[in-house]
Amino acid sequence: MCPLRQDTGAPEPSPFRCGHVAIVGRPNVGKSTLLNRLVGQKLSITSDRPQTTRHRIVGVVTRADAQLLFIDSPGYQARQAGALDRLLNRTALQAAADADVVVMLCDGRSWTQADERIARLLPAGRPVLLAINKIDAVADKARLVALVERARGCREFDEVVPISARTGRQVELLLDLCAARLPAGPALCEPDALTDRSERFLAAELIREKLFRQLGDELPYASTVEVERFEETPRLRRIHAAILVEREGQKAIVVGAGGERIKRIATEARIDLEKLLGGKVYLELFVKVKSGWASNEQSLRAYGYE
Numbered sequence: 689m690c691p692l693r694q695d696t697g698a699p700e701p702s703p704f705r706c707g708h709v710a711i712v713g714r715p716n717v718g719k720s721t722l723l724n725r726l727v728g729q730k731l732s733i734t735s736d737r738p739q740t741t742r743h744r745i746v747g748v749v750t751r752a753d754a755q756l757l758f759i760d761s762p763g764y765q766a767r768q769a770g771a772l773d774r775l776l777n778r779t780a781l782q783a784a785a786d787a788d789v790v791v792m793l794c795d796g797r798s799w800t801q802a803d804e805r806i807a808r809l810l811p812a813g814r815p816v817l818l819a820i821n822k823i824d825a826v827a828d829k830a831r832l833v834a835l836v837e838r839a840r841g842c843r844e845f846d847e848v849v850p851i852s853a854r855t856g857r858q859v860e861l862l863l864d865l866c867a868a869r870l871p872a873g874p875a876l877c878e879p880d881a882l883t884d885r886s887e888r889f890l891a892a893e894l895i896r897e898k899l900f901r902q903l904g905d906e907l908p909y910a911s912t913v914e915v916e917r918f919e920e921t922p923r924l925r926r927i928h929a930a931i932l933v934e935r936e937g938q939k940a941i942v943v944g945a946g947g948e949r950i951k952r953i954a955t956e957a958r959i960d961l962e963k964l965l966g967g968k969v970y971l972e973l974f975v976k977v978k979s980g981w982a983s984n985e986q987s988l989r990a991y992g993y994e
């Protein structure tokens with residue numbers, strides 16, 4: 689027989705919650721900046737070039753009441769030009785399909801056809817929150833009201849939250865709204881876990897970020913970074929990495945006059961890596977020409993693209 693429960697009038701303690709939250713949206717709306725803000729570490733690389741993120745990465749937030757596994761993914765491209773675009777789009781939509789909660793991110797300065805397309809493609813049957821980002825850059829707040837109206841015309845959203853991933857405004861609120869929608873269950877990761885990715889992966893990504901930022905429009909779209917050696921000694925991490933480009937002419941651009949550019953890329957990447965990994969890093973960087981690496985899905989997989 690069940691013992692009679694005495695009603696003390698106290699509210700039931702809410703259960704611990706844990707699950708995956710996918711951050712999706714078109715390129716450049718600030719998905720990776722948001723992930724970093726949520727986790728409080730620079731895990732995912734960012735730049736003002738669209739399609740900076742090329743790999744799915746999980747950032748873990750553990751609180752007293754919940755563990756949230758945020759998934760940053762490549763921006764969904766309305767136009768698909770080649771094998772790499774197709775693969776990135778698949779990664780983005782798959783992240784949403786696998787998640788318990790979806791945060792669709794858009795730019796508060798404009799709602800575009802690409803946003804509309806994504807809103808309609810997102811899975812049904814689970815909470816979808818719309819986070820309107822970059823509100824620090826929106827002077828006319830009436831525009832936000834119009835944007836919300838247009839967005840709501842495309843699909844239903846569980847919540848609409850204006851945020852700034854850059855300043856952190858309302859990001860805590862977004863975190864609460866996501867946590868409340870996760871299923872009850874135990875933590876999936878250790879409480880001090882930060883990401884599902886290896887230090888080797890994070891190193892390659894940080895180098896790619898510096899490459900993106902240093903080269904701007906000069907950067908060949910088909911360039912990537914491969915860590916060839918990663919050794920950890922008690923005193924430092926020794927990393928040898930190659931920047932892969934497709935043609936000889938592109939190599940000269942990356943190296944720069946007198947090796948100036950590649951030196952700067954290496955220095956900036958090393959500084960960020962030392963901050964992220966919490967220790968000394970020795971980084972050796974060189975450029976390799978490898979034509980055709982991004983031309984088909986098979987060779988892309990060889991370079992870690994899922």
Ligand SMILES: Nc1nc2c(ncn2[C@@H]2O[C@H](COP(=O)(O)OP(=O)(O)OP(=O)(O)O)[C@@H](O)[C@H]2O)c(=O)[nH]1
Nearest residue numbers: 715716717718719720721735739740741763853854
């Ligand atoms: N003003 C402002 N800029 C922001 C904010 N969040 C991100 N940005 C900027 O927007 C640009 C793109 O940011 P990312 O985080 O790389 O965007 P993303 O959506 O991950 O882009 P992809 O990976 O290419 O799809 C960067 O220059 C950021 O600094 C914000 O809240 N306010």
Ligand SMILES: [Mg+2]
Nearest residue numbers: 719720740741
């Ligand atoms: Mg990104």
